[in-house]
Amino acid sequence: MKSYPESVAFLGQFGRFQQVVFFLLCVSIVPNGFGAFTLVFLVDTPAHHCRVPDVNLTENWRNAVIPLRVVNGKEVRNSCSRYRLDVVRNLSDQGYSPERDVNLTTLEEETCRDGWIYSKDVYQSTIVTEFDLVCNDQWKKPFTTTIFFVGILCGSFFAGQLSDKLGRKPILFATLALQTIFSFIQVFSVSWSMFTVLLVINGLGQMSNYMSALVLGAEILTGNVRLLYSSLGTCFGFAVGYMILPVCAYFLRDWKSLLLALSLPCLVFFPFWWFIPESPRWLLCQGRVEEAEAIMRKAAKMNKVQAPEVIFEDYLIVSKPTEPKPKEPHSILDLVGNLEIGFMTMILCYVAFTMSAGYYGISFNTTQFHANAYVSCFISGAVELPAYVSSWLALRYVSRRMSVIGSLALAAVPLYFIQLVPEGYSGLSLTLEMLGKYAITTGFGLMFAYTTELYPTALRNTAAGLCNTVARLGSCIMPYLLELRSYSPFLPYIILGSLAVLAAFATILLPESFGKPLPESIQHMHKRNNIKCPCLPKAETPVAVVLMENTKS
Known part of the structure; x- marks a missing residue:
């Protein structure tokens, strides 16, 4: 049976169809870059x-x-x-x-x-000044950030499963609409309670459309273009949005004006619906072969190549009514029902948790980098560009497992060394912190692609959604982790460094996916990944398999 890449090889890897999909999906991710960090300025407390x-x-x-x-x-x-x-x-x-x-x-x-x-030296207004989130109400400031990530957590959990059931494309645009509409409505908040409720709903779509776009592009594109998209394209879209944020915030010092400027332009993304197709892989997985072929024939016209008379012939044979095959219902339970898959999922979730806590912890500490908060935020965003280039190069030439271990180790070392810097050497402290941000961002970029490569089509978005959900737990605790600076300025760094070291050791137990095709089924996943849980006894090779191998030899 032909694999999906073999079936669509006639298109080439980067024709006009792939270019349109690549560019539009990357652009659709830009709002996530500035949306994820808007609170850096919205909840900052002026003198x-x-x-x-x-x-x-x-x-x-x-x-x-x-x-x-x-x-x-x-x-x-x-x-x-x-x-x-x-x-x-x-x-x-x-x-x-x-x-x-x-x-x-x-x-x-x-x-x-x-x-x-x-003081209005930096901001004309923030939600802190609007709703007096100071002194006895100071607890509301970190809680506001946490509640935003709780929304992202819930969105990641449900959007992943809905995407596997309803399709990648509907969930991508539904979550994009959710964050656009509610970012706009937040401008009209008359109380802190109203603002936080709207913020939670905004968070439901904030990173869910990122994951939907990532999986959609990874399933449409093939070969090195898929790697380029999964590591560099999507991440660059996010980083560009991140760097747009401080530029807008510099010229718009009022929180309502900033939200308006960041929400209204997102309306231009909705016409993308007519140019971005549904994932053919997902359609094939659902038995909708005719729809998948229609997309490929349209792509062939765009690329000016001749499509075969039957593109997915093997899938049509499998789906014939004369050969009924009961459809396996897949859910999140498939990720934990089997001990070996559950073990792999548990490690991926912990690594994602560590990456998220480190990434957002350093990013939201951005106002400490430089006397000017806008310069700090821009530097923090700019550091991500070389980090994502590194993750792309690692995905292309280095094994996934070693790449993730290396990024975690490189993140832990500078976080430990910051406390050894003598007072007055702020430049050295800044360099170490930016090195940690570079390493953790590289790892963050790697994990998105690594996770999608380990799971089959029927579970890919559910798995990515689950890992993203657990990762959001790391971002949820981040505001309170940063509050530990009141006890010791180095305590957050020590905690984040220790989490990274443990995650590096755990990654050793993960299977390798470098150079292997995406698994199409759970059976293919078992065969390809060869997952081994150290807490389980090594399975014996069945006698029938041994006899078959001896016969072949």
């Missing part, structure tokens, strides 16, 4: 202090009513308290001077009863 109402105070007392505290060796205004206003007003009325007559440290303090004054 702030208690608002002092317009009361009868001298200028000296108005400047002194906010207590001072020492942060990193510098005196700054307290963000969450002020001296009791009635006491200060009484002292001011009596003519006392705050510099000469009063020991300010003995005065009683109170909370910011009249709200806050926010």
